[in-house]
Amino acid sequence: MLIFEQSRKGRVNPSQSPQSRPEMADIPASFHRVTRAILPETSEMQTVRHYTRLSQKNFSIDTHFYPLGSCTMKYNPRASNTLSMLPGLLARHPLAPDSMGQGFMACMYDLQEILKDVTGMKSVSLTPAAGAQGEFAGMAMIRAYHEAKKDDDRTEVLIPDAAHGTNPATAVMCGYKVREIPTDSQGDVDLEALKEVVGPQTAGLMLTNPSTLGVFERQIEEIARIVHEAGGLLYYDGANLNAILGKVRPGDMGFDVIHMNLHKTFSTPHGGGGPGAGPVGVNECLEPFLPVPMVACNGDEYSWVTKKEKPQTIGRLSAFMGNAGVLLRAYIYARLLGREGMTRVAEYSTLNANYMMVLCKQQGFDLAYPDRRATHEFIVTLKRQAKDLGVNTMDFAKRLLDYGFHAPTTYFPLLVAECLLIEPTETEDKDTLDAFIDALARIKVESEENAGYVKGAPYTLPVRRLDDVRAARELDLVWKEKA
Amino acid sequence: MPFIPHTEEEVKQMLDTIGAGSIDELFDEIPSSLRHDKLAGVPVQTTEMEVSRIISERAARDGQPLCFLGAGAYEHHIPAAVWELTTRGEFYTAYTPYQAEASQGTLQLLYEYQTMMANLNGLDVSNASLYDGASALAEAILMAVRLNRKSKSRRVYMPRTVHPNYRKTVETIVHNQGITLELLDYDRTTGCISPDTLPAAPGDFAALVIPQPNFFGALEDVDALTDWAHVHKGLAIAVVNPVSLAILKPPGEWGGEGADIACGEGQPLGIPLSSGGPYYGLLCCKQAYVRQMPGRIIGRTVDLEGKPGFTLTLQAREQHIRRSRATSNICTNQGLMITASTIHMSLLGAEGLERVALNCHANTRKLIERLSSLDGVEVVFENPFFHEVVIRLAAPLGEVMRALHVQNLLPGYELADDYPELENCLLVCATETRTDEDIETYVGHLQRILGKHEPVKCPIKPKWQVKN
Numbered sequence: 001m002l003i004f005e006q007s008r009k010g011r012v013n014p015s016q017s018p019q020s021r022p023e024m025a026d027i028p029a030s031f032h033r034v035t036r037a038i039l040p041e042t043s044e045m046q047t048v049r050h051y052t053r054l055s056q057k058n059f060s061i062d063t064h065f066y067p068l069g070s071c072t073m074k075y076n077p078r079a080s081n082t083l084s085m086l087p088g089l090l091a092r093h094p095l096a097p098d099s100m101g102q103g104f105m106a107c108m109y110d111l112q113e114i115l116k117d118v119t120g121m122k123s124v125s126l127t128p129a130a131g132a133q134g135e136f137a138g139m140a141m142i143r144a145y146h147e148a149k150k151d152d153d154r155t156e157v158l159i160p161d162a163a164h165g166t167n168p169a170t171a172v173m174c175g176y177k178v179r180e181i182p183t184d185s186q187g188d189v190d191l192e193a194l195k196e197v198v199g200p201q202t203a204g205l206m207l208t209n210p211s212t213l214g215v216f217e218r219q220i221e222e223i224a225r226i227v228h229e230a231g232g233l234l235y236y237d238g239a240n241l242n243a244i245l246g247k248v249r250p251g252d253m254g255f256d257v258i259h260m261n262l263h264k265t266f267s268t269p270h271g272g273g274g275p276g277a278g279p280v281g282v283n284e285c286l287e288p289f290l291p292v293p294m295v296a297c298n299g300d301e302y303s304w305v306t307k308k309e310k311p312q313t314i315g316r317l318s319a320f321m322g323n324a325g326v327l328l329r330a331y332i333y334a335r336l337l338g339r340e341g342m343t344r345v346a347e348y349s350t351l352n353a354n355y356m357m358v359l360c361k362q363q364g365f366d367l368a369y370p371d372r373r374a375t376h377e378f379i380v381t382l383k384r385q386a387k388d389l390g391v392n393t394m395d396f397a398k399r400l401l402d403y404g405f406h407a408p409t410t411y412f413p414l415l416v417a418e419c420l421l422i423e424p425t426e427t428e429d430k431d432t433l434d435a436f437i438d439a440l441a442r443i444k445v446e447s448e449e450n451a452g453y454v455k456g457a458p459y460t461l462p463v464r465r466l467d468d469v470r471a472a473r474e475l476d477l478v479w480k481e482k483a
Numbered sequence: 484m485p486f487i488p489h490t491e492e493e494v495k496q497m498l499d500t501i502g503a504g505s506i507d508e509l510f511d512e513i514p515s516s517l518r519h520d521k522l523a524g525v526p527v528q529t530t531e532m533e534v535s536r537i538i539s540e541r542a543a544r545d546g547q548p549l550c551f552l553g554a555g556a557y558e559h560h561i562p563a564a565v566w567e568l569t570t571r572g573e574f575y576t577a578y579t580p581y582q583a584e585a586s587q588g589t590l591q592l593l594y595e596y597q598t599m600m601a602n603l604n605g606l607d608v609s610n611a612s613l614y615d616g617a618s619a620l621a622e623a624i625l626m627a628v629r630l631n632r633k634s635k636s637r638r639v640y641m642p643r644t645v646h647p648n649y650r651k652t653v654e655t656i657v658h659n660q661g662i663t664l665e666l667l668d669y670d671r672t673t674g675c676i677s678p679d680t681l682p683a684a685p686g687d688f689a690a691l692v693i694p695q696p697n698f699f700g701a702l703e704d705v706d707a708l709t710d711w712a713h714v715h716k717g718l719a720i721a722v723v724n725p726v727s728l729a730i731l732k733p734p735g736e737w738g739g740e741g742a743d744i745a746c747g748e749g750q751p752l753g754i755p756l757s758s759g760g761p762y763y764g765l766l767c768c769k770q771a772y773v774r775q776m777p778g779r780i781i782g783r784t785v786d787l788e789g790k791p792g793f794t795l796t797l798q799a800r801e802q803h804i805r806r807s808r809a810t811s812n813i814c815t816n817q818g819l820m821i822t823a824s825t826i827h828m829s830l831l832g833a834e835g836l837e838r839v840a841l842n843c844h845a846n847t848r849k850l851i852e853r854l855s856s857l858d859g860v861e862v863v864f865e866n867p868f869f870h871e872v873v874i875r876l877a878a879p880l881g882e883v884m885r886a887l888h889v890q891n892l893l894p895g896y897e898l899a900d901d902y903p904e905l906e907n908c909l910l911v912c913a914t915e916t917r918t919d920e921d922i923e924t925y926v927g928h929l930q931r932i933l934g935k936h937e938p939v940k941c942p943i944k945p946k947w948q949v950k951n
Binding site: 003017027039044048050053060062063064066068071076081083084085087092094096102103106129130133168169171174215216220246252272314318320322324332334336339341346398406462463465466470476479 | 484485486487488494496497498500503509511513514516518519520521522523525526528529531535537538540541542543544545546547548550552554555562566570572573574575577579580582583584586587591595597599601602603605607608609612616617618646648649651654655656660661702728730731732736748755759760761762770773779780781784787788790792793794796797799801802803804806807808809812813814816817819820822825828829832833834836838839841844845848867869884888893896915
């Protein structure tokens with residue numbers, strides 16, 4: 001039942017809003033709202049009960065294992081939430097003067113320094129509000145760099161076909177044409193194909209490493225050389241940074257600009273689809289173009305860096321400084337881990353993924369790249385099951401929900417047919433991984449014995465499979481009172 | 484090991500299963516020349532107790548000043564239940580609702596949010612939010628340009644009365660796509676765009692941006708502006724404060740046909756100030772334009788037993804399907820912020836939200852009546868306003884501001900950086916959270932500080948305050 005269907009005319013929560021209704025005679029009537037907006041009229045208890053019940057219809061990390069490839073669904077420490085919600089931090093106005101923000105700015109400055117070190121970049125701006133905005137900032141900097149050099153013929157961005165959809169979408173937002181590069185049979189970039197398309201029209205290459213195929217791009221140094229020799233720059237999509245945290249740094253691989261997804265690698269909550277934070281890091285050549293604001297430290301005093309101090313900046317990306325509360329959570333997480341903990345992130349997420357990959361193989365599943373090490377994630381392809389049994393990846397995914405596991409990422413990357421991209425993260429224990437593999441194996445048996453049953457899943461959730469076609473065809477986006 | 488549950492015994496078993504001698508061996512595909520594990524710039528591990536102490540000390544250092552500062556972010560009362568519920572693990576740690584059956588809680592909540600936000604704006608549809616108000620305006624402009632199939636003009640009229648940081652953000656986001664922003668100056672008496680001064684023959688353009696209330700708190704003649712845009716075949720993009728919509732005419736009712744797209748900052752609806760984010764951007768539009776809307780949209784449908792349920796819909800617009808041809812590169816919304824806002828709106832209802840808006844307005848009226856009664860303080864614009872007002876001080880503003888900061892008070896937003904013509908001018912605001920006593924505290928301090936100053940020579944009624 002919707003909250004609106006629990007409304008009764010005239011029901012109010014008098015303690016939640018001011019007691020008086022002052023007049024507004026000074027505002028001419030032509031500006032007034034005439035008909036009231038339809039909002040719920042429910043008691044505090046009804047509201048609390050309604051949204052508590054809704055919350056119980058969700059899977060979440062706090063309640064379920066979430067091996068969602070490329071999304072890094074690891075445990076979100078509660079300390080990060082509690083401490084970032086301290087009253088002094090919540091009440092701070094974004095336009096308060098530097099003198100009333102030294103505590104907060106110290107945290108932001110420290111975070112910039114930590115991110116610089118773990119990525120091997122020269123300078124970091126925290127302001128992008130999400131990974132996609134970080135990507136946008138990164139590509140806009142590449143464009144600003146070429147423009148500053150009057151190198152105006154660079155109109156193309158190279159992107160491997162395994163990339164996230166945000167990469168090509170971002171390149172287009174920055175006014176570039178996209179050229180796809182194929183992947184070879186072992187999951188590495190096809191170097192010959194790259195050499196053919198790279199040239200004076202190349203603005204840059206966007207790469208995720210480890211790639212979305214769950215393998216490390218072994219020829220990265222060669223790729224960097226090819227792109228740099230052609231005058232292009234190298235962009236690092238930080239989606240899979242968790243796999244190499246404290247082991248390898250994008251800066252050392254030759255990347256000129258990177259974005260990080262703090263909601264993945266630095267364990268800030270996904271919140272049902274955001275907010276995230278997508279800080280960008282750059283080497284010397286792009287430093288002048290970083291988005292503002294940033295935090296500077298002079299002695300023991302912190303100040304904001306704006307366009308005044310950074311005249312070549314690509315500019316602002318939001319009204320204020322970005323998703324401060326997310327950045328605070330990431331900072332607290334980084335302090336809890338420390339430098340030893342950072343390295344362990346890569347180690348144990350990789351251990352968990354390789355362990356699961358071997359178990360999958362033992363259970364008779366096909367791996368997309370059986371000859372490669374897994375990074376922090378790996379791909380199972382259910383092509384055989386789809387062909388032989390008529391049970392596809394979506395069916396497996398939905399049936400897993402019945403077993404109490406969130407499904408892995410399905411049908412991504414697009415290169416591998418019927419794929420499950422599985423990322424366990426470092427925070428899951430061995431028993432949970434075993435139980436998940438056990439469920440996968442059982443679904444395989446179910447598929448062999450009664451494919452129709454698996455295709456009907458899920459059975460135990462608040463709803464069965466939903467009619468997506470109808471949702472798009474008969475758009476119902478806003479509830480309306482029945483006449 | 485923090486947040487890693489493995490025992491030594493388990494690590495050994497797992498490595499045996501893999502057939503590897505050590506964890507390090509799992510990294511053998513990475514060229515050894517690239518390995519780096521020193522991280523000298525990262526502090527050593529600290530316990531929760533130690534981190535608590537560091538953060539608590541820093542949080543306390545920033546004080547909790549008495550706030551008369553708005554300028555796009557407003558201090559409102561947030562009912563206790565809002566964040567108690569929002570930080571439940573089932574909301575807080577859920578992923579994007581791609582697996583609809585396992586995400587009905589978040590999806591239904593987002594559908595309820597879309598309903599509330601569309602209703603507040605008087606428009607047909609709302610998306611499930613964007614990053615913040617400024618980036619929402621940028622997306623609204625990109626959307627308007629896509630919708631302008633006839634003339635294909637990439638020109639957009641942008642009043643100077645739109646938040647300066649919104650204008651800067653828009654510039655960053657749209658300038659690589661060949662979109663030009665034509666600034667419209669405001670009338671120096673009213674602080675608003677005067678519809679009479681708009682070009683009679685503007686030629687082809689994609690949209691006119693209309694802020695209500697505008698950055699100065701002044702109420703624009705939204706009906707005339709909307710009609711002007713439509714007469715000249717452009718779209719009208721509203722930029723609104725959602726709290727004001729409880730009492731002000733919603734964008735869907737502006738002029739003869741209503742604004743086409745509305746966007747704005749969602750922060751005033753249940754989101755704490757928290758140094759500027761995370762907030763969220765609201766975006767609503769007329770039904771006809773929904774397929775050019777960026778960001779997530781939730782639809783109600785049925786499951787295979789006919790039971791109602793909710794799912795992400797119109798995904799063919801989005802980057803994970805359409806890649807380089809997507810409406811935007813946006814991947815996330817601000818889900819958790821929407822959770823808070825939806826609960827906030829449910830608890831307040833229309834009546835509660837009206838009371839909040841009316842009290843904000845009444846308090847600001849009180850504040851400026853009291854402030855302008857002081858010698859050396861005047862109200863700059865003669866125009867109806869909502870909840871925020873520009874005042875001019877007959878004293879160097881920087882010094883006065885610093886003196887008020889020392890009193891742990893945020894007096895408002897200094898305008899001269901972005902509006903050189905508004906020297907010594909301050910944008911002030913008093914929300915429903917300010918009491919009469921708070922206002923008297925401000926007035927008392929300002930009176931004392933101004934009293935120490937010889938009035939500067941600039942005339943109290945500047946010459947340019949003649950209607951031009």
